[in-house]
Amino acid sequence: MLLLFVLFVVVYQWCFFKEEAIVDISLSEFKEAVEQEKVKSPITTQGRDITGQYKNGTKFKSFNEADSPLNDFLRKHNVLQIVKKEEGPSVLSSLLYSFLPIIILIVVFIFFIKRAQGQAGQAMSFGKAKTYEPQNKDKITFADVAGIDEAKEELQEIVDFLRHPKKLSRLGGKVPKGVLLMGAPGTGKTLLARAVAGEADARFYSIAGSEFVEMFVGVGASRVRDLFKTARQNIPCVLFIDEIDAVGRHRGAGYGGGNDEREQTLNQILSEMDGFAHDDAIIIIAATNRPDVLDPALLRPGRFDRQVVVAMPDIKGREAILKVHARGKIISKDVDFSKIARGTAGSSGADLENLCNEAALVAAKRDKKAIQQDDFEYAREKILMGKEKPMVISEEERRVIAVHESGHALLHLKCTRTNKLHKVSIIPRGIGALGVTLSLPEEDRFLMSRSQAREEVFVYLGGRAAEDVILGEITSGASNDLERATEFIKNMVGKWGMDEIIGLASFSSSGASPFLGKSLALHEGMSQGMQYKIEKRIKELLDQYYEKVKEIISDSKDKLNTLIDTLLERETLNAEEVIAILEG
Numbered sequence: 001m002l003l004l005f006v007l008f009v010v011v012y013q014w015c016f017f018k019e020e021a022i023v024d025i026s027l028s029e030f031k032e033a034v035e036q037e038k039v040k041s042p043i044t045t046q047g048r049d050i051t052g053q054y055k056n057g058t059k060f061k062s063f064n065e066a067d068s069p070l071n072d073f074l075r076k077h078n079v080l081q082i083v084k085k086e087e088g089p090s091v092l093s094s095l096l097y098s099f100l101p102i103i104i105l106i107v108v109f110i111f112f113i114k115r116a117q118g119q120a121g122q123a124m125s126f127g128k129a130k131t132y133e134p135q136n137k138d139k140i141t142f143a144d145v146a147g148i149d150e151a152k153e154e155l156q157e158i159v160d161f162l163r164h165p166k167k168l169s170r171l172g173g174k175v176p177k178g179v180l181l182m183g184a185p186g187t188g189k190t191l192l193a194r195a196v197a198g199e200a201d202a203r204f205y206s207i208a209g210s211e212f213v214e215m216f217v218g219v220g221a222s223r224v225r226d227l228f229k230t231a232r233q234n235i236p237c238v239l240f241i242d243e244i245d246a247v248g249r250h251r252g253a254g255y256g257g258g259n260d261e262r263e264q265t266l267n268q269i270l271s272e273m274d275g276f277a278h279d280d281a282i283i284i285i286a287a288t289n290r291p292d293v294l295d296p297a298l299l300r301p302g303r304f305d306r307q308v309v310v311a312m313p314d315i316k317g318r319e320a321i322l323k324v325h326a327r328g329k330i331i332s333k334d335v336d337f338s339k340i341a342r343g344t345a346g347s348s349g350a351d352l353e354n355l356c357n358e359a360a361l362v363a364a365k366r367d368k369k370a371i372q373q374d375d376f377e378y379a380r381e382k383i384l385m386g387k388e389k390p391m392v393i394s395e396e397e398r399r400v401i402a403v404h405e406s407g408h409a410l411l412h413l414k415c416t417r418t419n420k421l422h423k424v425s426i427i428p429r430g431i432g433a434l435g436v437t438l439s440l441p442e443e444d445r446f447l448m449s450r451s452q453a454r455e456e457v458f459v460y461l462g463g464r465a466a467e468d469v470i471l472g473e474i475t476s477g478a479s480n481d482l483e484r485a486t487e488f489i490k491n492m493v494g495k496w497g498m499d500e501i502i503g504l505a506s507f508s509s510s511g512a513s514p515f516l517g518k519s520l521a522l523h524e525g526m527s528q529g530m531q532y533k534i535e536k537r538i539k540e541l542l543d544q545y546y547e548k549v550k551e552i553i554s555d556s557k558d559k560l561n562t563l564i565d566t567l568l569e570r571e572t573l574n575a576e577e578v579i580a581i582l583e584g
């Protein structure tokens with residue numbers, strides 16, 4: 001707006017002060033020009049001012065200082081004279097001219113004030129009831145939710161209740177008013193809530209906990225009131241509160257004041273939930289990924305007393321979810337969903353949906369008629385480790401990379417307890433990964449045995465050991481491997497109690513789960529003597545394992561060389577090809 005305003009002022013000034021090329025001449029010059037017949041007829045006089053135009057188009061202006069009459073002189077030279085009445089600048093125009101900018105400024109100012117008021121008004125509208133619209137445009141049912149069957153089963157009861165609320169209460173059955181869905185982001189909590197509404201033909205209202213937290217104290221509570229009012233007038237319905245931890249945190253926690261708003265909102269939710277009868281066909285479903293921070297009052301009977309864990313999908317679940325999202329896409333017959341599911345451990349439903357869309361994009365880019373297995377694999381790798389991108393790498397470095405990756409691959413095949421080798425590649429993929437040796441687990445694993453852990457370390461060390469044995473030179477390419485190998489041994493010795501010398505003891509600091517981004521901190525609360533012992537042991541083991549790996553590699557040097565050469569030539573080898581080479 002300000003820019004527009006400035007622009008306007010500039011244009012305005014320019015219009016009114018448009019300077020034309022006007023030459024100022026003296027009276028004698030003017031007379032001379034008339035005598036030489038250079039002046040166009042007619043000229044204009046206004047008081048003593050004379051304005052006119054030369055025959056070549058240039059305008060001029062002069063001033064009759066002597067106030068001598070020019071009539072006879074002009075008539076003699078055949079120049080007509082228009083006499084304009086002498087007048088000051090018009091009152092209106094001068095007024096307008098001097099005040100217009102100020103008027104515009106005031107208008108702009110008023111505009112801004114109005115807008116600001118509008119915004120504040122929105123926040124201040126707690127007297128007015130906000131209306132909520134049901135949000136079930138496209139109907140979602142349990143068929144759209146896959147892989148979380150336990151959660152679905154538990155919610156089936158809720159669906160039955162919403163369909164026939166009187167039936168249950170007549171028999172004296174008690175139906176929960178609230179269900180708390182707990183699970184990591186993207187596991188399908190929102191989807192489940194929608195599906196419950198869809199299955200029961202109920203209306204679906206959704207709001208995020210953070211929407212309750214507003215600038216003004218009291219707004220949140222009034223929103224809750226409006227929401228429940230809307231719900232009561234539209235039964236049967238499902239009321240979904242996402243991220244309930246935004247309002248439902250432990251009351252009294254936090255610093256100083258400023259929690260009033262949240263507490264009021266929470267209290268309002270609780271009292272509204274207490275307020276409606278057991279046979280009202282309303283179900284409140286709340287979702288959170290932080291059940292640990294919730295106020296215990298929320299979990300009391302009669303409130304969110306039904307808690308359903310929405311787990312990350314397992315291998316079967318992932319396959320089912322992939323199939324759900326494959327519906328409506330053209331999938332080639334060669335696609336093996338169970339294999340894709342095997343390679344996507346740790347992915348949530350939302351991740352898998354993303355994978356399906358990515359695969360469709362890849363297939364479209366490659367001008368295919370249907371999405372094929374390799375599209376899925378490409379998409380997975382792309383999501384997993386950044387896009388395959390061309391990078392210029394010297395022959396010498398390519399060889400080092402091939403040696404390194406071959407080392408990993410060889411160890412993978414020798415160590416049968418680790419994940420199955422999937423493929424080896426020396427095509428660089430984005431951030432830092434020059435080559436890659438991919439493996440797939442046979443099934444989801446939840447336990448790690450000692451021999452398995454040891455073999456895991458062997459595989460990590462395989463790259464560096466191959467460089468050492470084959471090239472007689474080591475490179476920095478193994479830094480990430482070393483880091484992970486060390487981390488593994490650290491866990492074996494200091495956390496899992498797997499080492500004979502240190503024995504049964506766990507030194508991981510409490511609560512610091514490595515899966516939450518905090519790595520095992522050995523030094524916390526540990527004596528220096530013990531810390532020294534553990535670190536010494538870790539180093540010993542690492543060296544011991546490295547020697548063992550070097551031995552394995554030296555034993556298969558010839559086969560490894562063949563593998564390296566083939567890899568240099570083909571760039572990517574799958575597991576079957578690697579096995580064929582290593583078996584001669």
Ligand code: ADP
Nearest residue numbers: 145146185186187188189190191321349350353
């Ligand atoms: P949350 O609410 O738990 O963060 P959402 O319900 O918003 O997760 O899930 C995001 C999307 O991921 C959904 O719209 C759905 O397409 C997909 N999705 C997640 N879980 C599943 C599942 N179990 N089955 C099918 N699709 C799923």
Ligand code: ZN
Nearest residue numbers: 408463478481
């Ligand atoms: Zn490596």
